[in-house]
Amino acid sequence: MLMDTFGRQATDLRVSLTDRCNLRCTYCMPEEGLQWLGKPDLLTDDEIVRLVRIAVTDLGVTEVRFTGGEPLLRPGLTGIVERCAELTPRPKLSLTTNGIGLERTATALKAASLDRVNVSLDTLRPDVFQRMTRRKRHADVLRGLDAARSAGLDPVKVNTVLMPGVNDDEAPDLLAWAIEHHYELRFIEQMPLDAQHGWQREGMITAGDILASLRTRFELTPEGSEERGSAPAERWIVDGGPHRVGVIASVTRPFCRACDRTRLTADGQIRNCLFAREETDLRALLRSDAPDEAVAQRWREAMWGKKAGAGLDDPDFVQPDRPMSAIGG
Structure with missing residues (x-):
C-alpha cells in the first residue's frame, strides 16, 4: 500500500494528462501562458495506463481523477479512460475540467x-468570466455542463474560486443557480499555486466569508459530524435538503492529517503533496524497462516520506515552483 510514516494510506490518485490549458485564469497563470512541456517529456497513453x-492492482488505489492543465486537450483521453475502466479491481473514474469541449x-x-466530472466555473456573468479567464468562453462552459448532466456523468460538481473585488458577491447567486440546474456546487479557497507567485493570504x-455570504439567503446545516475525514469539502445541507453545497478550505481549515492523495504529473513525476517541493521520477524507470515491482517500490518510497502537513501556516512556507496547471488538481 501507499502508506506514510503518519499512518495515512493514499487511495486517491490524481493524474495530470497535460500541462496545457485553453484558458488563462488570473489566479493560475499569466496572460501569455507558460512554457509547455514538449511531447517527448509527456507520458504516453500506454505509460499512463501502466502507472494507473x-x-x-499493486498499491491499493481505488479512485482515479484525470486532471490537467485541461485534460480535454489530451487527444487520447477517451481511450485512456476506457482502458483504466477495464482494470480489476475497477477504480472510480472522474475528470476535472474547465468544461470547454465537454459538449462534444x-x-x-x-x-x-467515466463516472463523473468536476467543472470549474467561477461566475455567472460572461463579462466577469472574460475578465477572470481572459477568454470569451462562458457559454461553452454552460453548454458543457448541460451535456455532462444529459450524458449521465452524475453527480456533476461545479468548482468555484471567489476573488476579492471580482466575483466575491456571487456566492448566493451561484448556489441558487446550481440548485436550479441540479449541480453540486463547491467553493474552493484560492491556494498559493499560481504561476506568478502573487498569492497573498x-x-x-475564506471559508468563513463564503459561508457568511451564503447565509444571507440560505439556511445551512452541517452534514454529518464535524470530522470530514479525507474528503476535501465540508458539506452543508441547504434549506433542509436535499441540495448540498461544499466548501474546500485548504488554507484556513486544511485536511492534511487525513489526506489520502497521491499525484502523478503529466511528465511522470510523483508528488506526495499538492504543495510538495520534491518529486519522484517514475518516467525514467518506465523508459529504462524497469519491472512493475521496481516502479511500485519507488512509488511507495515517495509516499513514505510525506510530511505531516502542507505547512501553509508556517512562516517559512515556500510556494512550489510548479503552478497548479503543471501539477494537476
Missing part, C-alpha cells in the same frame, strides 16, 4: 465508462 494499473466529448466519455476570500 500499478497503482490500482461528454457522451463519448460516458461510453468509455491577506484579503483572500
